[in-house]
Amino acid sequence: MSIEPGTTPAPAPAPGPSDAAAPAHGSRIHGCLLGGALGDSLGYAVEFDDISAIRARFGPAGLQEFSALDAGSPFSDDTQMTLYTADGLLEALEWANDGVAADLNACLWLAYLRWLGTQGVAVPTSAPFQPPRWIDGQEVLKHRRAPGNACLSGLATGEMGTVQRPVNPGSKGCGTVMRSAPFGLIPHLEPETVYKFSADAASLTHGHPAARQSAGVFSLVIHALSAGLGLREAAESALGHLHGGVLRKGEDPDADVVARLEAALRLAGDLPGTGGILSPENLVSELGEGWVAEEALAVALYAVLATAPETGAEPDTSAGAGAGEAHFRAAIPVAVNHSGDSDSTASIAGNILGAYYGEQCLPAGWLAALEAPEVIRGMASRLAAVTGS
Template structure:
């Protein structure tokens, strides 16, 4: 077992926001290179330790739909907060739905004619986001219906793919709101594409974990508090609690488990509760002499397995970036990151409407 080294000085809120969004993109990008590969194939290509750095990649790195949808989540929240700051009440979930419909357009998928036509915003002009990077089927189909999915009118009612979790860190980055508000925003936003209770609750648990970290908790305490909260809501998804408890217990073992044992214990990450459990385990089971070393170690563990490597890597990166701030982001990895100015641009827009 390894514990994250304590940051000597608590990072600023601004550093946590940039750190979480950039950290998630780094984990996503390294994981995207091996997303559909078995661990045997990963070792065959990169050696026994697997993929451990961007320098091993041939050509440029790319982030996936995970980072795309995370940034569009930020934009939907920013639009709602812009209205609120102007004294106009706005439906936050409607703003998020419109943002996700704009993301759908970047994937060359037409929404139903019954769907509203959103007005373009700054993010939509960023050409780097207009690439199809293995988007989740439920995200595409749920948005293409033209109807706004809700708990009462679910779309994809049986789907609990990880497409809800991987985009939900930004809900935890909104300051000065309650745990109840974080829960409602993230679970209702998950319902826009996924109707299964575990998809909604896993997104909420992840958002609450980030929220608790930003409020000053360590990662394990933040995870336990998030789990306690979702266990207490009326909606039930017992598989989420089982996976998160397994991750928390597994991380207490004196040694880090290998990729085969990891996926046997926690799953491959294709579904919501598994992706969150694997990403959380990777953070809690690793450490280092510096925040950057912890970040490298956690991402390497999070992506080198037979599963949804970009989503598990993205979740681990979001968590550590929120915890340490930008201090944990390896400089050489940032140099290899695709479009950091766009990611920072969205971070700055979130900060502008939340901190002035």
């Protein structure tokens, strides 16, 4: 799908008197990208550890804080690819603003190919050449941080994967979900458009329906939050769209995607009044380890919804930074401390919370420990500027 001149998103409206406490859209963009990077960084420290090893290293409660990491923790390929997703979107919007129609998925493919080159993998000679952009000059993004095999192999083919001509047709790894938050940050798009952008981009590397459906649902969650919906309302709305019409003709909702996401909502909804959070063992038993797309999204959604203030009630953005920061500090450790893909599940949770509360929810001490925040802010500022935020 191309982005045509004159059809670029209108500027996000300024908060009116009735929603003055709601974060500005630019704050949501910064919060989403920075929040995802914080979750990614904390989780990356234990990504390949099971829960017994995490407890042995950090105590019974597991890893709760950046202060427990003496040497800090860098962000991983999750944040790298999220920023390259944002750059692909940014390029398409820049072309459109200049009056030139842009093929969004081609812009994203070229952005991901430039990311591939940062990972020590030769970009296929059959791929079109693209001049470097601002993001390509950021040295911190040129480290190899356990990138997903399907992301690497799908791009290394030199073929632009599509739904009709899939690469890695059997792969549904979480590499699609963890990079897809930026699609939900473009204001004033119809949900069907957000879903299509996200699902088509997922198909560049992963061919299984669960991979693109999970990515599309995640982008719809971010889109709904950016439009002012509450956390549970946004999750239910996104799942409703999956049932109700965003899929291509002839495609049914993947049964595993539906089952995992419905389980996450049910388990989080059962918590009010119980005062309990699933143990890491039960979390994995119920929702999975997060290595595949639908499990990563389910774990992240559960972590966010189950730790919401008022024992599961919708958090109130008007309560100020304190409530949002407390929620962020509570949710991210739930997404981190389990035997599974801790950086991806926590990255997705951080994206969700940052998009909901805006930048105000991010703990200052955590931001101080974050690797290269100026690079993430630089991309967020560029995306905010091109969307008029």
